[in-house]
Amino acid sequence: MATDPLAARTVTALTEGSASMPPVGRERFIADVVVTCDEADAVHGPGVVDMEDGRICWVGPKADAPKACTTMSVNDIGGLLMPGLVNSHCHTPMTLVRGVGDGLPLQRWLTEAMWPREGRMTSEDAWWGMTLGSAEMLQRGVTTTCEMYLFEESVVDAAHQSGARLVMTPVVISESSRGFQDRITDLVEFHARHHDPAGRTSVGIAAHSAYDLGVGPVVELAELARSLDATLHLHLAETQKESAVLEERFDRSITRILHDHGVFGGRVLAAHCVWVDSADIELMAEDDVAVAHCPVSNMKLGAGIAPLVDLRAA
């Protein structure tokens, strides 16, 4: 998880969260400690965050705070006030199938437990799953989530209702009732409808993985993402065996295969990256690939331990 780089986005998200909420005017929050995560990593104790109409207008030490005007609502909340956490890789509607297939390794968990159930899921199910997961995340201080999922309209709607900030990356998978080209059309139209980086929703493109789609379709989706100036989101090197067929055919690691095919040429977010060696990490660093570290998922599925120290050092 990362933090949202602007102080007190949690407050912003929560106060902007409901369309039925009245305008908030000017508000002051006083906390024992304000962690800003700004460029200087400033920490103010005690600190103040002032907001106007749901947006932060001043952050700093309490001693330097401008005089509160009479119309300002002042909230002495104590504790820690910090930017919202960012969930950098999730399939949140799967909260509905939480716990199913526990103990299975990735391939059996996907093919025997998840995909049959997700195949019967409706857009309404996905809305409820996203709403539940979004509420759970907000309760724990996660105000932004990067979602890789189908039913993208439902996910956007549920996140909008909950007040969460969303990076929606509709996924392309091999087992789909939509043909590949029809799905591409879906993604382009969805991007045009919902991509709003100044607001609370931005849109990327997700290729599930090279082992599921094959290298060609991943290359095509990477080109599409670049043409839209969008983030390409994919699973990479999650388990040791998932890409064995491709790695044997190309006689190199899956990371090098994708690098050599230009997949990392744009803005790329790769999830898991457990089975990457030092040469792979060097390639990813060269291409500025962002890595979503998924320790809980990796532990749950026994996928392995990502070389986090080396990834961070690169």
Ligand SMILES: [Zn+2]
């Ligand atoms: Zn995933």
